[in-house]
């Protein structure tokens with residue numbers, strides 16, 4: 001497959017690398033990854049994404065659908081609710097604490 005270089009939205013240059021990929025602690029093997037030298041953002045090319053999806057599906061960790069959530073302002077903090085389907089699927093009702101961090105500009109990751 002031809003490896004094309006193209007620019008990242010941040011203005012940096014996208015490069016290729018092959019690296020061991022862990023997703024949700026599932027070893028997806030060594031895959032092609034596109035990454036930006038400037039902002040560090042990583043992108044999975046189609047082929048790699050398919051492998052990751054397959055591995056996660058095998059582990060039963062894929063298929064939590066994209067759901068809309070709303071945010072409410074309460075005092076100086078923000079409250080949101082997780083949809084029931086997501087709570088059930090990931091058994092979030094058994095979780096007492098987790099960690100959150102931002103991943104890029106418009107994404108939040110929560111680990112538990």
Ligand SMILES: [Zn+2]
Pocket residue numbers: 008009010011012013036037038039040041
């Ligand atoms: Zn970038």
